[in-house]
Amino acid sequence: MRRLIVCAVLALMALPVVVSADEIRPALLELSEREGGWVDVTWKVPMRGDRKLALTPVLPEFFESATPPAGRRVAGAWVEYSGYRTGGKPLTGETLSVDGLVGLSTDVLVRVRLAAGTEHSAVLRASQTEFTIPSQPSKGEVALSYWQMGTIHILEGVDHLLFLLVLLLIVTGIWPLLKTVTAFTVAHSLTLALATLGLVNIPPAPTEAVISLSIVLLAVEAVRKFSGEVTLAERYPWLVAFTFGLVHGLGFAGALSEIGVPQNEVPLALLMFNVGVETGQVMFVVAVSLLLEGLRRLHSPAATAAMRAAPYAIGGLAAFWTIQRIDSFL
Numbered sequence: 001m002r003r004l005i006v007c008a009v010l011a012l013m014a015l016p017v018v019v020s021a022d023e024i025r026p027a028l029l030e031l032s033e034r035e036g037g038w039v040d041v042t043w044k045v046p047m048r049g050d051r052k053l054a055l056t057p058v059l060p061e062f063f064e065s066a067t068p069p070a071g072r073r074v075a076g077a078w079v080e081y082s083g084y085r086t087g088g089k090p091l092t093g094e095t096l097s098v099d100g101l102v103g104l105s106t107d108v109l110v111r112v113r114l115a116a117g118t119e120h121s122a123v124l125r126a127s128q129t130e131f132t133i134p135s136q137p138s139k140g141e142v143a144l145s146y147w148q149m150g151t152i153h154i155l156e157g158v159d160h161l162l163f164l165l166v167l168l169l170i171v172t173g174i175w176p177l178l179k180t181v182t183a184f185t186v187a188h189s190l191t192l193a194l195a196t197l198g199l200v201n202i203p204p205a206p207t208e209a210v211i212s213l214s215i216v217l218l219a220v221e222a223v224r225k226f227s228g229e230v231t232l233a234e235r236y237p238w239l240v241a242f243t244f245g246l247v248h249g250l251g252f253a254g255a256l257s258e259i260g261v262p263q264n265e266v267p268l269a270l271l272m273f274n275v276g277v278e279t280g281q282v283m284f285v286v287a288v289s290l291l292l293e294g295l296r297r298l299h300s301p302a303a304t305a306a307m308r309a310a311p312y313a314i315g316g317l318a319a320f321w322t323i324q325r326i327d328s329f330l
């Protein structure tokens with residue numbers, strides 16, 4: 001049993017070494033209906049290296065191409081813009097789908113803006129590849145969609161998870177851990193709300209660079225702790241978590257801005273996206289905390305060595321991300 005647990009932690013600690021900074025984010029299918037029977041379509045599909053994921057949106061049959069697709073590459077994705085004539089037919093009741101989802105772990109965020117001003121959103125995945133546009137979105141639909149999106153974002157946000165992982169390596173004890181995670185939550189919830197409401201506006205590229213830099217700095221603190229030094233992060237983990245949490249909240253806001261928020265349900269969408277983020281965060285923290293606590297009680301040399309090595313691997317990877325992200329906007 002001990003060997004099994006040690007192998008589990010070794011696999012966990014090795015994860016950062018094989019993870020890319022540009023993790024595969026969800027695809028985005030956006031339809032914006034305009035007066036006069038016109039629909040603008042935006043299709044954003046993630047890329048692995050120089051290749052787009054093999055995903056294809058399936059639009060209603062009566063869509064008549066009016067503007068040929070024009071595409072360009074953005075960070076980690078390919079974006080295509082196109083226009084269609086609908087002949088005045090309503091979009092409500094029509095079904096949107098995406099071919100190629102089966103067998104992929106990538107989700108597709110669907111957003112539909114109708115000419116009447118109502119907005120609809122949904123998450124498509126391998127188990128649900130279709131979405132039928134309703135005539136009027138319910139609050140439950142908005143709440144569920146944005147909760148799902150928040151949960152997906154945190155669980156696929158490798159940099160956020162690595163930051164939490166290093167925190168968990170530094171902080172021990174239930175009460176200190178609870179205070180630290182709460183401080184991180186309060187901080188990123190604050191900046192997420194401020195940025196989404198337009199009260200704070202910081203470009204995403206520098207924000208992403210500072211997020212990866214925060215992982216480097218925290219990894220250094222973990223290395224110093226394992227070397228026997230008393231560090232700032234060990235003495236005041238809640239303060240460190242709060243400070244860096246403000247920056248991570250801006251990262252969450254950047255993701256939410258890409259998804260978009262229905263203007264008639266901004267408070268609900270913002271709240272549920274944040275609740276989704278917290279759901280994923282709690283899942284990760286509880287799972288890793290239980291695993292690390294079990295390993296600490298084993299007093300296994302292999303597990304101890306893995307935990308001591310983890311900050312070096314995470315810090316090195318985050319340093320590479322920092323350089324890569326700074327280079328992207330200089």
